[in-house]
Amino acid sequence: MNLIISHLSKQYRRDFWGLRDFDLELKPGVIGLLGPNGAGKSTLMRMLATITQPTEGKIEWNGVDIVKSPDALRAVLGYLPQDFGVYPNLTALEFLEYMAAIKGMDGKTARRRIDELLVLVNLAQAAKRPLGGYSGGMKQRVGIAQALLNDPQLLIVDEPTVGLDPEERVRFRNLLSDLSGERIILLSTHIVSDVEATATEIVIINKGQKRQHAAPEKLLALLDGKVWQWVIPSEDLPALKASHLVSGTIRRENGIQVRVVSEAAPAPEAERVTPSLEDVYLREVAQGSSSK
Amino acid sequence: MKTLRVIYHLARADFLERVRRYSFLIMLGLVVWLGYLSASGQMRMRVPPDYTGVINSAWVGATMTVTVSLLLGWVGFYIVKGSVSRDYETGVGQIMATTPLSRPLYMLGKWLSNFAVLGIAVVIMMIEGILMNLLLGTHDLDLLALAVPLVVIALPCVALIAALAVLFESIGWLRGGLGNVIYFFAFMFALVWSGQIEDIGTPGKIANPYIDFTGWQIIGDSVSHAARAVYPDTAGGFAFSITDLAAPNIFLWNGLQWTRDILLSRGFFLLVAMGIVLTSSLFFDRFNPSRLTVKRKKADSDSPALTPAIEATPRPDIHLTPLPASRPRFRFDALYLAELKLLLRGQRWWWYVVAAGLVIAQLANTPDVTRILLVVAWVWPILLLSGLGSRESRHNTREMVFSAPRPVLTQLPATWLAAFTLMALTGSGALVKFLTLGDTHSILAWLVGAIFVPSLALAFGVLTGSSKTFEIVYVFWMYLILNKFAAIDFVGLTPNSPWLMYLGLSLVLMIVAVSIRQWQIKTR
Numbered sequence: 001m002n003l004i005i006s007h008l009s010k011q012y013r014r015d016f017w018g019l020r021d022f023d024l025e026l027k028p029g030v031i032g033l034l035g036p037n038g039a040g041k042s043t044l045m046r047m048l049a050t051i052t053q054p055t056e057g058k059i060e061w062n063g064v065d066i067v068k069s070p071d072a073l074r075a076v077l078g079y080l081p082q083d084f085g086v087y088p089n090l091t092a093l094e095f096l097e098y099m100a101a102i103k104g105m106d107g108k109t110a111r112r113r114i115d116e117l118l119v120l121v122n123l124a125q126a127a128k129r130p131l132g133g134y135s136g137g138m139k140q141r142v143g144i145a146q147a148l149l150n151d152p153q154l155l156i157v158d159e160p161t162v163g164l165d166p167e168e169r170v171r172f173r174n175l176l177s178d179l180s181g182e183r184i185i186l187l188s189t190h191i192v193s194d195v196e197a198t199a200t201e202i203v204i205i206n207k208g209q210k211r212q213h214a215a216p217e218k219l220l221a222l223l224d225g226k227v228w229q230w231v232i233p234s235e236d237l238p239a240l241k242a243s244h245l246v247s248g249t250i251r252r253e254n255g256i257q258v259r260v261v262s263e264a265a266p267a268p269e270a271e272r273v274t275p276s277l278e279d280v281y282l283r284e285v286a287q288g289s290s291s292k
Numbered sequence: 293m294k295t296l297r298v299i300y301h302l303a304r305a306d307f308l309e310r311v312r313r314y315s316f317l318i319m320l321g322l323v324v325w326l327g328y329l330s331a332s333g334q335m336r337m338r339v340p341p342d343y344t345g346v347i348n349s350a351w352v353g354a355t356m357t358v359t360v361s362l363l364l365g366w367v368g369f370y371i372v373k374g375s376v377s378r379d380y381e382t383g384v385g386q387i388m389a390t391t392p393l394s395r396p397l398y399m400l401g402k403w404l405s406n407f408a409v410l411g412i413a414v415v416i417m418m419i420e421g422i423l424m425n426l427l428l429g430t431h432d433l434d435l436l437a438l439a440v441p442l443v444v445i446a447l448p449c450v451a452l453i454a455a456l457a458v459l460f461e462s463i464g465w466l467r468g469g470l471g472n473v474i475y476f477f478a479f480m481f482a483l484v485w486s487g488q489i490e491d492i493g494t495p496g497k498i499a500n501p502y503i504d505f506t507g508w509q510i511i512g513d514s515v516s517h518a519a520r521a522v523y524p525d526t527a528g529g530f531a532f533s534i535t536d537l538a539a540p541n542i543f544l545w546n547g548l549q550w551t552r553d554i555l556l557s558r559g560f561f562l563l564v565a566m567g568i569v570l571t572s573s574l575f576f577d578r579f580n581p582s583r584l585t586v587k588r589k590k591a592d593s594d595s596p597a598l599t600p601a602i603e604a605t606p607r608p609d610i611h612l613t614p615l616p617a618s619r620p621r622f623r624f625d626a627l628y629l630a631e632l633k634l635l636l637r638g639q640r641w642w643w644y645v646v647a648a649g650l651v652i653a654q655l656a657n658t659p660d661v662t663r664i665l666l667v668v669a670w671v672w673p674i675l676l677l678s679g680l681g682s683r684e685s686r687h688n689t690r691e692m693v694f695s696a697p698r699p700v701l702t703q704l705p706a707t708w709l710a711a712f713t714l715m716a717l718t719g720s721g722a723l724v725k726f727l728t729l730g731d732t733h734s735i736l737a738w739l740v741g742a743i744f745v746p747s748l749a750l751a752f753g754v755l756t757g758s759s760k761t762f763e764i765v766y767v768f769w770m771y772l773i774l775n776k777f778a779a780i781d782f783v784g785l786t787p788n789s790p791w792l793m794y795l796g797l798s799l800v801l802m803i804v805a806v807s808i809r810q811w812q813i814k815t816r
Contacts, residue, residue: 049695053814074697085688089638101630102696102703104622109615116612146692151615178611 001062001153002027003048003184008057010043018043020208022057030180032195033188034281035205041188042082044205045158048186049079061154075104078152080143082159082188088132092123092142095131099146110149117145120175122168136163144172148179155185161194173197192278202277204284211284216277223275223283228262230270231255240266245286247279295397302393302401306375307408316409319371320416326363327417329534330355331424336537337511339519340529343541349425349434350441350547354511356417357441358532361449361506364410366479368453369460370472370764372406376461376576377468385579395573399458403569406454414446437547444550445507448561452505455565455572462572469675472763480771483508492516492530501557508532510554518545627702631710634683635676647672647718654721659729663785664774666722666738670745670783671770673714677745678762680711681753681805700809704750708802711746737784737791744782744794747801754805754812 008022019040035041046052048059050070058065064072086095093114100110118124121141126134131142140163147155157176161169176185176198189195195202195216202219204212212219227247232240233255240246240258244266248259259273260266261283310316329335331352338344345351364371379385388398418439425433460466460475483506492499492512499509512530519526522543548554650669654662681704684690693699716723719738726734745766752762773781781789 046691049691051691051695051813071697074695077695079692079695081691083688084692087634087637087683087687087689090634094633094637098630098634099692099696101623101627102693102699104627104697104702106623107626110626112613113615120612143692148612151612 001182001184003154004058004060005044005048006058006060008044008047008059009055010040010047010052011055017055017208019047019054022205022208022210024203024210024213026184026186026201028180028182028184029200030176030185030187030198032199032202033186033205034190034192034195034202035188036285037190039205040208041205042158043208045079045082045156045186045188048154049077049081049156050074051079051081073154076150076153078147078150078155080147080157080160082162084143086131086134086139086142089130091128091130092118092134092145093127095142096145096149100149103150105150113149113151114145117148120148121145122171137165137168140164141168153183155179155183156188157186158188159190160187161189161191169194192276192281196277204281206285211287212280219277219280220275223261223279225272226261226263227273227275227279228260228266228270229257229273230267231257232267245283247276247282298393298397299401299404302398303404303408306402306405309378310372310375310405310409311412315371319367319409319413322363322367323360323413323416324420326359327356327420328424330359330417331421332428334536335359335532335534337515337530337532338535338537338540339516339526340531342537342539343519343523343526343543344537345515345518345545346431346542348431348437348544348546349421350437351545352421352425353438353441354515354545354547355532356421356438357446358506358508358511360414360417360442360446361508362532364413364446364450365453365483365506366476367764368410368413368450369457369475369479370760372409372454373457373460373471374760375402375405376458380579389579395576395578396570398578399462399569399573399576402461403454403458403565406457407451410450410454411447414442414450418442440550441507441511441548444555444558445510448558448565449506451565452561452568455568459568459572459575462576464577469678469759469763472760473674473767476764476767476771501554502560504557505561507558510548514548515545519543622697622702624702624706627706628709631703631706632713635679635707635710635714639676650718651721654719655725659725659731659734662722662725663734663783666719666741667770667774667783667785669718669721670715670741671767673718674763674766675759676714677711677749677766678759679753680707680746680749680762681751681755681809682757682759683753685757686759694813699813700806704754704806704809708746708750708805711749712742715742715745734784737782737789740791740795740798741783744798744801747798747805751801751805751808754808 003024003026005022005024005026009020010018012018022040022044033041033044043052047054050066050073053067059067061073066073087098090098096114096117097110100114105113115124118127121144123138123141123145126138131139134142140160144157144160147157161172164172173194176187179185180198180200187195187199199216202212202214202216203210204219231252231254237246237249237256237258240260245261246258247261250257259279260270261275261279326335333347335355336344337351337355337358376385379388421438422433422435425431425438456475460471463471465471466474485503492509497513499513501510504510508530512532516526516528516530520528523541647669650665650672654665654669657665679686684693693703696703719742723735723738726738748766749762752765753759755761769780773783773785776786778786778789782791782794783789784791
């Protein structure tokens, strides 16, 4: 099972490319897709989900070009869009039955699967209430359930934890880990901790181009010995931000504790600390911005 | 000063949002086309049967005024209605609700924006009249004679329509499709009543400008008097249509006499418009969701639609049972039933009672009455049919639905078949009646109607991504059928209706729907 993306580009306007010459090969596991707003994450996901077609390039699912034959992928695809709606007059149960029919599932299998999913997303007791009365988080969970209906081999989830409370977020992370056996899960998010907890591989994307693709530990190794921490007076912070990449600040009694990514020690009192994925992400995004 | 600034910016933002939409371009295209017809004399005012005026600036200005009053009076309402709904849907309204913005100011801003959109159409028509005159050179240009009727008559008319759109949007149950249908009948009724169309230009009848919001009566009376002055034998009356008169009797009309009454009456309609806008603010809930909930709960006491769903206590982690690797074959019947359920969901019990009543009435009446009842029964599910092809956009489920296997070849036919079933059920009384009578002609016409309507709804829905166009066209179409317009009668109500032609047209519409949906999935 593999998904190969070669030279993928999407042009929206004459002078604007949402994605440019993007290459990626994915194998089973949870792949975290990180990038700032407008980086091209949703564009990439929509093309993989066969919602929109690339301007250039190829996407192959197990050797089949899905731009030419999208149904080869659609039968085994689960997709949770970033922004989606539901039919307000249907109950969660009816909506999932409808989506199961659309996905071509037979009634018996669908019913069994829906029952399990409703328990899984903690909506069993609200399943017979119209979706019009659901909160944002509950609708998000209906979206998660519909994405898992057909036991997908490729699961694409775009900002899945938006609107979920902390407990549900943890449950969803655990669910992704549980599911990540023999399937590819592509998880796009701004929340680095979500990726940190679940991803077996991380792709960092900025301005429509791939910046990094590696296992989390390899990405962390890139910053070994390059993350520093010390306390500075509050008034020195703007100057430090102008000269260094500050990846975190915490207010302390004696000033502000800063976290800086730098090749050399930025100050005599700075101490080396263990890098985090957030440091890596911020460095890649900053480098991507300055290189343009 | 601050108040004016608030209204200005409210109207400006709303206006800019609208004029950057494709629907605005379509409206402009329609206006330019109708302006051309009016200025070139293809669309003409006449006194029946064949008395018509010399094409001069006054005549062109008046023809354009009559055209714009009818077009924007009817279609203009649908063009501008929707700006308050958009604030509900986008959530912008809730942000506005947290500001000191008052209800009357909000409504005034929306009205001004509506008025500006429709007013642009009037101005464009005026410019077109001038340009056509300069290009064709059919007569000497008299700018005042051309422009004044548009300014004095058409603008107050569109101001009133803009206000009515605001009023409909301020009342919850008029905000959606039901409001669209009600407005159509209200407009038709008001047109007949206010213009007293039958009596326009008839000797002895005195025009009442204070009920003539379109200005048809004012212009019609004046034109008719001018015709009678030249041709005393004419019986009067006033008609307005796209007509090619073989040998017209020509008379000269130099425009309206602007009496005090006429001028005051146009000012009166502006005041009425302002009154409607301020009244709307009394109904407007200011995006208060709790007020909306209470009202709906009261109206639909057994509806669970807005009852907040209660969350259960989280259970321990459970694991999903993997599905068998061999995927079952696609089942169309399951999808069809799901589409049918989706189509019928959310209807109140009385909706079914009325539908059943209409079915029984079709059975119990004479064939002629049954045919009329069939038209009524097929208008009844209009708000269900209008969601066809557009509900994926309306409810933002496009990405989920279109990423399923074969979305065009499975979902679209299932949607169509569900709608056909609905047509068959609501018209079942007539079918049984025709079968009992052995009336083959009526049975076939029934079948064509049941095929044509879902095809039309689906094509419009897919094409526009909105339910509004179908609602406007379909209700007007059925109104014309009830008025025995044979050429567009697809249900066989009139003896010489070309209903069979609509079978071919249905096929074309279905192909259009499939092709456009295919294109949309590929390109968006």
